[in-house]
Amino acid sequence: MKAILPVAGVGTRLRPLTHTQPKTLVHVAGKPILGHILDRLAPVGVDEVVLIVGQWGERIVEYVEKSYPRLKVTAVEQAERKGLGHAVYMAKDVFGAGEPALIVLGDTIFQADLQAALTRGKSAIGVRRVPNPSQFGVVELDGERVKRLLEKPADPPTDLAIVGIYYVRDSALLFRCLDEIIAEDIKVKGEYQLTDGLQRMIERGEELFTFPVEDWWDCGNPDILLETNRELLERERPAAPQLQGSIVVSPVAIDPTAVIERSVIGPYVSVAAGVTIRDSVIRDSILNEGAHVSTVLLDHSIVGEDADVRGEFSRLHIGDSSSMHLGGSGRRE
Known part of the structure; x- marks a missing residue:
């Protein structure tokens, strides 16, 4: 047919x-x-x-x-x-x-x-x-x-x-x-x-x-796409790979060609072919083919094909009763 x-x-x-x-x-x-x-x-x-x-x-x-x-x-x-x-x-x-x-x-x-x-x-x-x-x-x-x-x-x-x-x-x-x-x-x-x-x-x-x-x-916009990702992963429960030096929290879908080092992946993460992830925490996100992600925390995010996302870690000595906001504009309530 x-x-x-x-x-x-x-x-x-x-x-x-x-x-x-x-x-x-x-x-x-x-x-x-x-x-x-x-x-x-x-x-x-x-x-x-x-x-x-x-x-x-x-x-x-x-x-x-x-x-x-x-x-x-x-x-x-x-x-x-x-x-x-x-x-x-x-x-x-x-x-x-x-x-x-x-x-x-x-x-x-x-x-x-x-x-x-x-x-x-x-x-x-x-x-x-x-x-x-x-x-x-x-x-x-x-x-x-x-x-x-x-x-x-x-x-x-x-x-x-x-x-x-x-x-x-x-x-x-x-x-x-x-x-x-x-x-x-x-x-x-x-x-x-x-x-x-x-x-x-x-x-x-x-x-x-x-x-x-x-x-x-219908996967019509980013929010619906991420919702679809969550529901399908929950429904289908793909086998989660064992990654040396990283932690995987099911459900996830990780292509076997992806390179993942010193990271926490999941839940509800889809990683396509050729993706590289290093020193990152990623949850509720979709990474398309060939994306490179390092030293970031991604939540409710979509990374396009061959995109490069990099962050940085900080070393702090912060005193008692102090408040500090890192990464973007913070405000006190």
Whole structure:
């Protein structure tokens, strides 16, 4: 089965991390965001991924081909970002008539029983109840079937949010509907929406059902990325390495190529390949590939690729009943 993964987004809310790398390759809980997604697709029979790429598309393709050699990779460039509906439409020439398609957003890590959803053999969309549905696309049901899809409505009729996982039984019908929407220039907030294409499929008689998503993380900004890192490390509990001369506090994910000396690492730390850490204390943080960190205490921090972070230690002789603040501007209350 083929899966469409739109990964052309630039990740503006994650800058400066995404100034020099695609959002989907940002490290979290031991691997890039995209790696977590692909780990969830292979067990349900996905053997080809269609990557809708933009800037740094070659890096994304290189990562998938190197890390998932059994997957066939097809890359389609989206030169101009015109919305999710347009991104999915770009894959039209890769699919044969009547071929099904699994669509998964390339920046959303999810936990769901995909196998059960696919076994049903009907078009289906992943949903989860949320307290703030106006911030999401939502579905309105008629019994078990989807009656209507709405993109971030001001007055949402339900609290069933669209998570970003779609199974379409007849991809040719979806591509025809998206083609019509683009030809008629039907946009919402300046973009062609996938929900409009799915809605038109429903109007043509396609049955669309839902399946529950247990959890999902959109990794949209640094705070959410760190929260995702904590939750995934807590859930997956990777084996913690024994590091001579350093202390590791689980849960952590440390790439075997990382060099760590005289440091305390964890909890909730993700260390990517090629990272060097010396004489530091690091907790609740993510260190991307090739980063160098020395003589610092990092907490709730993200260090980008090949970044160099250095601090310094101080030697003090401080008298009784004294107060001193080191590292930044202190103030007395």
